[in-house]
Amino acid sequence: MESAVTPRAWLVLYLAAVVAITFIHSPGVLAALLLIAIAASARLRWKLLRRALLAILAYNLALSAGYAGLALWQGNFVADYLLLVNLRVLLLAYIGFWFVAAVDLLGALSGWPLATLLATLCIGQIKTFERILRDFRLAFASRNLVRPTLTDRSRHAAAQAQTLLDKSLASAGEAALAMRSRGAFDD
Amino acid sequence: MHIPDGFLSPQTYLPAYAVAVGAWSWAARGLRQSLDETTVPRLAMLTALAYGMGLVMLPIPGGTSGHALGVAMLALIFGVRSAFVAYSLVLLLQSLLFGAGGITALAINALALGLAGAATAVAARHLLRGFGDTLSVAVAAWLSVVVPGIIVAVALGIQPLIAHRDDGTPLFFPFGLDISLPAIVLPHMLIGVGEAVLTVLVWRYAKARKWSLR
Numbered sequence: 001m002e003s004a005v006t007p008r009a010w011l012v013l014y015l016a017a018v019v020a021i022t023f024i025h026s027p028g029v030l031a032a033l034l035l036i037a038i039a040a041s042a043r044l045r046w047k048l049l050r051r052a053l054l055a056i057l058a059y060n061l062a063l064s065a066g067y068a069g070l071a072l073w074q075g076n077f078v079a080d081y082l083l084l085v086n087l088r089v090l091l092l093a094y095i096g097f098w099f100v101a102a103v104d105l106l107g108a109l110s111g112w113p114l115a116t117l118l119a120t121l122c123i124g125q126i127k128t129f130e131r132i133l134r135d136f137r138l139a140f141a142s143r144n145l146v147r148p149t150l151t152d153r154s155r156h157a158a159a160q161a162q163t164l165l166d167k168s169l170a171s172a173g174e175a176a177l178a179m180r181s182r183g184a185f186d187d
Numbered sequence: 188m189h190i191p192d193g194f195l196s197p198q199t200y201l202p203a204y205a206v207a208v209g210a211w212s213w214a215a216r217g218l219r220q221s222l223d224e225t226t227v228p229r230l231a232m233l234t235a236l237a238y239g240m241g242l243v244m245l246p247i248p249g250g251t252s253g254h255a256l257g258v259a260m261l262a263l264i265f266g267v268r269s270a271f272v273a274y275s276l277v278l279l280l281q282s283l284l285f286g287a288g289g290i291t292a293l294a295i296n297a298l299a300l301g302l303a304g305a306a307t308a309v310a311a312r313h314l315l316r317g318f319g320d321t322l323s324v325a326v327a328a329w330l331s332v333v334v335p336g337i338i339v340a341v342a343l344g345i346q347p348l349i350a351h352r353d354d355g356t357p358l359f360f361p362f363g364l365d366i367s368l369p370a371i372v373l374p375h376m377l378i379g380v381g382e383a384v385l386t387v388l389v390w391r392y393a394k395a396r397k398w399s400l401r
Binding site for chain 1: 191192193194195196197200201215218219222224225227228229230231232234235236238239272273276280282283284285286287289290291352355356357358359361362366388389392
């Protein structure tokens with residue numbers, strides 16, 4: 001998707017594709033579209049397919065098993081339905097991950113300043129959370145040569161939660177001050 | 188309790204988007220007025236926390252997934268409008284980055300979890316204020332999970348009625364209200380207890396740091 005088309009235009013195209021897919025009720029057409037998307041996404045294809053399958057696996061397995069069990073018991077099982085719904089969900093997940101992998105999300109939101117502001121801050125916070133959690137996990141593992149007790153783990157979790165919130169607040173505070181100095185809250 | 192992509196018919200999600208766009212516009216106006224260098228870091232922190240809480244989820248066979256929301260803590264600290272915008276962003280990021288929820292379901296999810304959840308929490312806290320902080324915040328948080336659960340169950344449960352083939356085979360979500368309501372609402376009555384505990388803990392954290400609370 002790296003081309004002259006702007007991130008915002010890709011966003012519009014992606015949204016149009018999502019809506020169009022929900023109007024298609026033929027498993028054959030959905031399967032063909034999925035194959036086209038897989039072929040078109042070139043070197044990203046296996047990574048995207050794996051991510052999409054993992055994202056939908058638990059939910060779709062639970063729902064498909066629930067439907068199959070109930071429909072077989074009631075005598076109105078339709079295999080075509082299972083194919084239709086699973087292909088549709090997989091295709092939607094696949095193109096969603098493809099869009100995120102290929103298009104700058106913040107660039108796509110650039111027409112909406114408030115959304116960009118919040119998304120930037122939120123993504124920054126998520127990264128802060130990830131880093132703190134990783135640091136705590138590694139530090140805790142290095143301090144415990146034997147398996148820690150439940151009390152130790154509870155104490156660790158409480159300390160981690162407190163630090164997580166304090167550090168996150170401090171980090172977002174710095175970002176907000178930087179934004180203030182650039183006039184982000186002036187209008 | 189997100190509804191995933193692909194289980195709502197266009198007859199459901201397109202009108203929901205029309206309603207949600209109006210609600211987002213109303214909420215964004217309120218949020219803009221309240222943003223400053225004090226509120227922005229707090230909102231960013233709790234939005235990211237809500238995002239993390241929502242990612243620990245279990246599939247529920249009756250139509251959705253079970254997880255804590257974090258919308259009550261947003262609503263009780265920042266108000267309904269800010270909570271709705273922030274939670275909508277959480278849902279958007281979860282759907283794009285993890286495939287949890289989805290673009291077609293975003294409007295219904297945002298209206299149910301973000302708007303109805305936040306409004307319920309604030310209303311319940313207001314009504315129960317006389318019973319003390321802990322009880323009123325806990326009940327508000329519990330209701331902020333159960334009420335959206337009912338809305339999500341109804342939105343899914345009506346799909347077989349409004350989107351099916353001539354022979355009655357469903358085209359989107361396959362189960363009716365008789366299954367979706369108990370399957371979604373009952374687990375969320377339990378999840379609501381965990382949400383209440385988490386919300387009370389965050390509330391106490393905020394109170395200890397002298398944030399202005401509602």
